[in-house]
Amino acid sequence: MDAAMKPTHSIEIKELLRFAERTIKMKKNQYLFQEGMHAEELFLVISGRVQISKITSDGRELSLRICGENDICGELTLFTSSPKYLLNALVLEDGEVAIIKKDKIENEIFQNSALAFEFMKWMSDHFRKTQTKFRDLVLNGKRGALFSTLIRMTNSYGVEKSNGILIDLPLTNQDLANFCGTSRESTNRILNELKREGIISINKGKITVHNRQFLKDEIGCENCPAVYCSIE
Numbered sequence: 001m002d003a004a005m006k007p008t009h010s011i012e013i014k015e016l017l018r019f020a021e022r023t024i025k026m027k028k029n030q031y032l033f034q035e036g037m038h039a040e041e042l043f044l045v046i047s048g049r050v051q052i053s054k055i056t057s058d059g060r061e062l063s064l065r066i067c068g069e070n071d072i073c074g075e076l077t078l079f080t081s082s083p084k085y086l087l088n089a090l091v092l093e094d095g096e097v098a099i100i101k102k103d104k105i106e107n108e109i110f111q112n113s114a115l116a117f118e119f120m121k122w123m124s125d126h127f128r129k130t131q132t133k134f135r136d137l138v139l140n141g142k143r144g145a146l147f148s149t150l151i152r153m154t155n156s157y158g159v160e161k162s163n164g165i166l167i168d169l170p171l172t173n174q175d176l177a178n179f180c181g182t183s184r185e186s187t188n189r190i191l192n193e194l195k196r197e198g199i200i201s202i203n204k205g206k207i208t209v210h211n212r213q214f215l216k217d218e219i220g221c222e223n224c225p226a227v228y229c230s231i232e
Helices: 013-017 102-111 113-139 141-157 173-180 184-196 212-219
Strands: 022-026 031-033 041-055 061-067 088-101 158-161 164-167 200-203 206-209
Touching: 013 088, 022 041, 031 041, 041 102, 061 113, 061 173, 088 102, 102 113, 113 141, 141 158, 141 164, 141 173, 141 184, 141 206, 141 212, 173 184, 184 200
Parallel strands: none
Antiparallel strands: 022 088, 031 088, 041 061, 041 088, 158 164, 164 206, 200 206
16 A cells, blocks of 8 residues: 555546536635535536535534545435435535536436446445444444544555555544544544554644554454445
């Protein structure tokens, strides 16, 4: 793993770009869409990063995934009447996104069996990743949820170094807490424990995992393929 590990999607970006109505520049901290907005479009990330999250009933944010190059946002609105976005899409990094009308993709999927098959495979992988993440959050408690998140981060953004795996993505403790569905205070405490034990180190906001096997053993990791065990 000598470069950031990026799962390969079965849908070719060039195929989807044919259906794009337009492309726009996206700026950090703007929203592509927010929960409850009327949904007429899907978004295909050409460059930059977008965080998909859900605001819970008590006001906490639960980050579900980070979308990067070739990823699709807003796909949960397909084939529903009067759809509204169920999640929030916050831009983390300046970039470009292609906008595809929902009804155009739906019509094309009906008419193009090859595209329908590839889209179904992509959705299946996407749902499997979501299910395994929620399994880890529910079954492993706060500590296990953070361990699982760190493992997923190494699979998505890990760069092999001589002393471990660098997660090449700046993260605040609040960012990590949002991915774990827990408080920043709990995340701070567990991270400090891991630093004292030499499992991780943090430099300029980036985490290096020195002993990933420890994290895996603590949560009974099943060694799922990285394509399913990622933060994307």
